[in-house]
Amino acid sequence: MAGTTKPHLVLIPWQGGISHIIPMTDIGILLASHGAAVTIFTTPANAPVVQSRVDRATPPHGSAWPPAITVTAIPFPGAEAGLPDGSERLDLLRSPADVPRFFAANKMFGEAVTQHCRGGSSLPPGRPTCVVAGMCHTWALTMARELGVPCYIFHGFGAFALLCIEHLFKHRSHEVVASPDEPFGIPALPAFECRVTRRQLPPHFSPSTSMGGGQMQEMREFEAAVDGVVVNTFEELEHGSAALLAAATGKKVLAVGPVSLSHSPASLDPRTMSDDARRCMAWLDAKASRSVVYVSFGSAGIMPPAQLVQLGMALVSCPWPVLWVVKGADSLPDDVNKWLCENTDDADAVASSKCLVVRGWAPQVAILDHPAVGGFLTHCGWGSTLEAVAAGVPMATWPLFAEQFLNERLIVDALGVGVSVGVTKPTENILTASKTDGSKAEVEAEVGKEQVMEALERLMDQGAEGEERRRKAQELKLKAKEALEERGSSYVNLENLVHPFV
């Protein structure tokens, strides 16, 4: 019926990793709370992740609820591209050699989604009015143009990192240094020069990536052609980066975060919590306020065994209780594995233990929001960074790869809410691995136990320096919340995305 049709936003999260799927689902929830009908297209293996988040959503304001969100699973044609069943995320691939096949399958996935959207009137909420596509869904632009609707890109990066990347593409500051380890400045912000080395830059500037130069070029052309950028941030956070990015690219840049606030951590339902989640919350409940160090390296952050051992030794010896989320610890030496596994069976022993190790999936947003957590040792993934900001928790920074070294500089130097562990080199992941046969070289630990301890001491410091970091973190927490409240900056940007012509 004319006049009563809701705007219908189509969201297609990049299935590179769960960390792309989580924030885009949360953006869908926020858009729905602003009165939009939302369809989220994903693959069958990823659909339960999306659906369960939608089911648990508690938006910051309850105007348009329950959300009009349809989760549509489109089969991922991995087999046609030579991938085994279930290869529906980058982190589920066998080796870097599968990455090009994954991108080939993604193109076919795009054709299937486009076919689905072409029959617009058969979609429950009618024809799409806007497309928001994950960073590698370059095909989404053709689809949006065919539908005659705007196309936005969502990278999963923050505005500052995107601004630095834009600056590097234009000014090539990284090419003036002779060595990959020589620091140079990226003067992307007027009052703050980000100093990094070439080795620490995201894969866009790396000569060898398993993604391949062709894919990178295609993504760059996609970025240049879209109508705008949706960013999980808020305008008050990144020293004007969103506005500078808009000026540098000539595109709309809509900061709509922190999107994790689409879920109230307090709403975590004990009846539906996983065993790991229940264990974490019970363990935290038994700890003193701000006494715990939370340690996590994201959804896919895997350290070489030698590095895990050094980190583990620091965590056992430090005086604070530690909640440590460990991924990919299968190849650890037996004695370390034994230590990691202890305390997992006996509930009383778990509650009183100094160190709780989670080898599965931890409820990160709820953990960060728990009053017992005093600091976060993080890999500086943008999702984790923003979740820590939204919870007002100071960070110790240990970037691994991608744009995380840029995020580290923002957290430590520009925002003053973090201390750097001092990592100088990236850790290989599936995109940056140079050996495409999947074999793993022995890698030495770059960061020793003492270096980790020093960073944790500064993070948990009860003196003036630590207090100042905590004060700044609390200030940002308040601003984050305000951004999503009625008439806040992210609230207004969400309105602009849903009702662009009002």
Ligand code: UDP
């Ligand atoms: N996450 C979580 N539990 C885990 C590991 C990760 O909830 O055990 C979530 C975390 O809250 C964040 C995302 O996964 O939303 C990780 O995203 P980020 O951008 O920080 O890092 P990435 O995984 O891309 O390296």
